[in-house]
Amino acid sequence: MKEKRFKEIVSEGIADLFYIWWQELKAVVKDQGVLIFFILVPLGYPLLYTFIYTNETVREVPAVVVDNNRSTLSREYLRLVDAGPDLHIVSHCADMEEAKALLKEGKAYGIIYIPESFSRDIAKGIQTRVTLYCDMSGMLYYKAMLTANTNASLTMNKQIKIERSGNTTERQDEVSSSPIEYEDISIFNPQNGFAGFLIPAVLMLIIQQTLLLGIGLSAGTARETNRFRDLVPLSRHYHGTLRIVLGKSLTYFMIYVIMSVYMLCLVPKMFSLVQIAQAGTLFAFVLPYILACIFFAMTCSIFIHHREACMMIYVFTSVPLLFISGISWPGSAIPEFWKVVSWIFPSTFGINGFVRINNMGATLPDVATEYHTLWLQAGIYFLTTCIVYRRQITLSRTHVYARLKEIKNRHKPKEV
Template sequence: MRSKSGFKIMRREFNYMWRDRGLRKILLLGPILGLFLFMAIYQTQTVKDIPTAIVDLDGSSSSREISEKIKHAEHLKLRAYPQSYEDLEQSIRRGEIVVGVVIPENFGRDVARHHPTRVLVIVDSSNTVYATNASTAVLGVIRSISAEAGVKTLLARGMDPSQARKAFLTVDYREEGWFNPTLNYAYFLVLAMALNIWQQCCTMTASMNVIGETGMKSWLQVKASGVSRFKYFFSKSLAHLITFMLLVIPVYILALGIFKLPLSCGLGMLLLFTLVFAVSLHSVGTLMSSLANNAVDSTRFGMMVALPSFVLCGYTWPIEAMPGFLQSLVWILPQTWFFQGFNYLSFKDPGWSFMLPYFGGLLVISLVCYSMAAMATAWMER
């Protein structure tokens, strides 16, 4: 009889979630629509046609040669030739230009005399995506120009052309990118952003776990039925967790199978880690639900935790670069443990021993939050 009542509670919870049209649409469509949206945004993989301007204060043949090289650079798009540094500054401030190149006066004369000279490159770093791509593109052009100038200097000193090239290239420079060598933003962000939407949906659903019952008159009937409080909420929670996992599996199928986003670890490891994360999310939502006076307050609590958590978790901005008081505080969020671990699983597959602290952190959060929720619910009833 007891096992049957548990299944009845689960079936009742499934029916409640399904009959709520708004919640049903959010749970079913939110993560998948988010995946398609972010895949469409980042599918180009690199930023191209970066708006560029050149301030040529010299006007020599050497400066015009640099301008031509920049004009034909792969990811740069030459938009303007400002007459002064001040004009360039205004263009960058207005957002019309992202990269500015300033060729100094007497540049051609210094090159001809083999004197050191410097070209100023300005990158608008207010947008980190633009800044990263712009710096890489400009750096490639500057390296090429510098190498040619070095070879020309050796040739001017009477060295044989083949010897000049060998002498200049004695020290080889090579740059390597590991794990995501092409700086593919789709690989880095798309699935993570879709999972961010999923975790918000899960937290919002879990925030109704307790108050959705104790705040209703039907709670008196539930209490009169003789079902223990533990069994009742355990059955409800199990229904939630099954739903959460059923919703994330299509996201993984699309992301990993159709869009071919990277996953270095085994699928079993990823699903287990996601399940533990879902439990921790549910525990946080349940705790908020037990502390709230009504359903509206509980939803607000859920929003306050779920929305900023992705920004605070250190996935898109390093935790080490955050203010000191936040660097420890963010680890009380399950999202921090999950998205930090998810990044390792996606690109590096560090193994079970490395991932154990991340599993442990999520389990500790779950234990603490469920325990506090149980005590809060019992206290509220008394």
């Protein structure tokens, strides 16, 4: 008898689970706001971000020159600067005031200042200097300015060493100009570009943020359409915590498995970004990340009482989360307090692990810390989600019973 009753309960639970899954799936399809966050944003944002950074590096940055030396050596230096791919000298100015005016007008992003003593100092064997002024509104402008002038100065230094060495053979010239030969190789980012290191992190962050926004919007809708502003409706299908949590999460999981394949596999392939991850390793790592993000978003949805609230609460967190993840900003430079705060979010471990797997060819043992932490987060946030929804079921019943009692008292005949 007990075994039969147990089978009935399990059968009823599974039936309710799929009923809730189907109802949630229909709600997602019918709600334009949720559909935008779950489908359109994951489809469009990766293309937009990747297309913006598709050139990887900034080339031919406009720069102006103030050459107070006007010698053969200064013109040779400027020729070397302009010959590289990073800078393009657009004007030679008479003084710094004219150069600053062009910088303010946006016609140039940097100034190269050559002092009057430039060639004289070199002739005397005295170290000279070239001063650079850069528009720091974009760090890539500074990088282009510094790279172009550094390469030009190294080339000119080499030529000066050879001229003063008094060598008789080319081999002696090579040794005197470059006693130690070095080779600069950009590991895991061959083009040394912006998209190669930033886009993978952005793609993982989009998964978490769109889930937060979509599930939050859905929770706000559920409360607004409920008579008592409760998250869980009073229905015979919604009287079990596990069936509600698993039914809703199954809907989100099915959608985001497809979206993750598109964002993490197809988008990098479309734009020829670095992608050396093994398919099995990538799937095994992304699985706990999606689950952690889903249950984290469902837990956070308890704070959403109106549809618009999730936009105000979650949207502004995207940029800070990217910084404290340790990808956009060096992890060693992040204060300990913010490091601890970053551990709350699945994106921190998801971004770091995905970048190492996708861009560096790491295996699961190589990202064991991130992988195990994501499973731990998935388990913890699953429990918090169950607690949240159990509380909501209790509140929903309490409100309905209170309402029924009020109606009963209202219609109770009064004693004469």
